[in-house]
Amino acid sequence: MEEGLLADVTGLSTPSLLQENEDLTHVLDVLCAGGYGAWVVGGAVRDSLLGKIPHEYDICTTATPDEVIESFDDTIPTGVKFGTVTVKSGTSMFEVTTLRTETGYGDGRRPDVVEWGDSLLTDLSRRDFTINAMAYDLARELLHDPFGGKRDLENKCLRAVGNANQRLSEDGLRILRAYRFMDRQENGIWQPENELSIALVENRAMLAMVSIERVWSELARIITGKNASKVLSRMNDDGILAAIFGYPLHCEVFDLVSRVPEDLEARFALISSKINQNDLTIILERLKVSKSTFNRTKFLHSLLGKLPNQNELRLYRYTLGAEVITHSSMLSALGDNTDLINKSLNYPSKIDCLVNGEWIMQRTGLSPGIKLGRLKDWLFRIQIERGYENIEQMETALCTIPWQNGDPKSWPRPNWP
Numbered sequence: 001m002e003e004g005l006l007a008d009v010t011g012l013s014t015p016s017l018l019q020e021n022e023d024l025t026h027v028l029d030v031l032c033a034g035g036y037g038a039w040v041v042g043g044a045v046r047d048s049l050l051g052k053i054p055h056e057y058d059i060c061t062t063a064t065p066d067e068v069i070e071s072f073d074d075t076i077p078t079g080v081k082f083g084t085v086t087v088k089s090g091t092s093m094f095e096v097t098t099l100r101t102e103t104g105y106g107d108g109r110r111p112d113v114v115e116w117g118d119s120l121l122t123d124l125s126r127r128d129f130t131i132n133a134m135a136y137d138l139a140r141e142l143l144h145d146p147f148g149g150k151r152d153l154e155n156k157c158l159r160a161v162g163n164a165n166q167r168l169s170e171d172g173l174r175i176l177r178a179y180r181f182m183d184r185q186e187n188g189i190w191q192p193e194n195e196l197s198i199a200l201v202e203n204r205a206m207l208a209m210v211s212i213e214r215v216w217s218e219l220a221r222i223i224t225g226k227n228a229s230k231v232l233s234r235m236n237d238d239g240i241l242a243a244i245f246g247y248p249l250h251c252e253v254f255d256l257v258s259r260v261p262e263d264l265e266a267r268f269a270l271i272s273s274k275i276n277q278n279d280l281t282i283i284l285e286r287l288k289v290s291k292s293t294f295n296r297t298k299f300l301h302s303l304l305g306k307l308p309n310q311n312e313l314r315l316y317r318y319t320l321g322a323e324v325i326t327h328s329s330m331l332s333a334l335g336d337n338t339d340l341i342n343k344s345l346n347y348p349s350k351i352d353c354l355v356n357g358e359w360i361m362q363r364t365g366l367s368p369g370i371k372l373g374r375l376k377d378w379l380f381r382i383q384i385e386r387g388y389e390n391i392e393q394m395e396t397a398l399c400t401i402p403w404q405n406g407d408p409k410s411w412p413r414p415n416w417p
Helices: 022-033 043-049 065-071 120-125 149-155 164-170 173-182 194-202 204-209 212-223 228-237 240-245 251-257 264-271 277-287 291-303 310-320 323-333 339-344 357-364 370-386 391-400
Strands: 038-041 058-061 075-079 084-089 092-098 100-103 113-116 135-137 142-144
Touching: 022 038, 022 058, 022 065, 022 084, 022 092, 038 043, 043 135, 043 149, 065 075, 065 084, 065 092, 100 120, 164 173, 164 194, 173 194, 173 204, 173 212, 173 228, 173 240, 194 204, 204 240, 212 228, 212 264, 212 277, 228 240, 228 251, 240 277, 251 264, 264 291, 264 323, 277 291, 291 323, 310 323, 310 339, 310 370, 323 339, 357 370, 357 391, 370 391
Parallel strands: 058 092
Antiparallel strands: 038 058, 038 135, 075 084, 084 092, 100 113, 135 142
């Protein structure tokens, strides 16, 4: 493999740190053959040191964005302004970013001035946490770790690169990234060192300068983390969640999160279990969540505290479908008895109405309209509740309900609750 420029920081011999990857090797080879320096950086190095297979590889290089584009046949100028070009190699995509220096963070999100550089040390020094400020020279098998990231990984410690207040003040999103990195999944919770702990609280106002879309992206990943209960509880104690939600949350709700699967909407509904539907709507709108997340969270939240009775199990199962499992796990987390919910699983969740509008018109003389539609709904509900399977049974049902009288808008529909 081609050896590119040497880094300006000492490297520790670390053979076979990264798994073989032909697409990655090709990108590094092309850059190094062009006389540039090229290193794998960030999460891929961190995860490899933890014994995990990285899902993606980021590369930093002394080549400028224009030089990167000239070096490859297939590129996307993803973030050229900030030095990043996406390079396609084989079936893989790699973000290749020019070594750079940054000055001024007037908006608390992005650097005011970005200048290309050739110092790996300087580039690593501007990163957020030591565990993300490592680089690997694949050709020479050298680990560049000027800020002790490997040591912090071994000690399960989260530490900022340099001054914690400065790092967080440069980009408020780093506050949420810190809490996300505390959750190391099956490896438990990693504690931030004291300086970072203090800085997280002191700089929480910086979150107001971060786009709500970026905030929600990080928060969603925290909520679905393996140790979300502990992380969210700490965020609540530190005043972070109040800054995001605009509402105080009850500390007891966070323990509920660990009792349900890693389901974003179900967990959000439980976190909001002490909040009414109107306030939940305001929070979801404020976070600008997707329409599907908005609707499902509100639906699951509306089910909290509601249980079907013995006579509603068929209708309940049909209405909720696959969400019966979710509802059961949420109510179990709250300590409710879910025996009837589990019993409902014996009934079908997918049912087609046995009758149509023409069938009803032939037997009632009704014309198309709301009355016809609501009568069909009523008959369908009866079909579901009684487990009817043939037309003869539907004939009997039609003869036993007072459809000639009353306001059709008040007639039963195939819904629960």
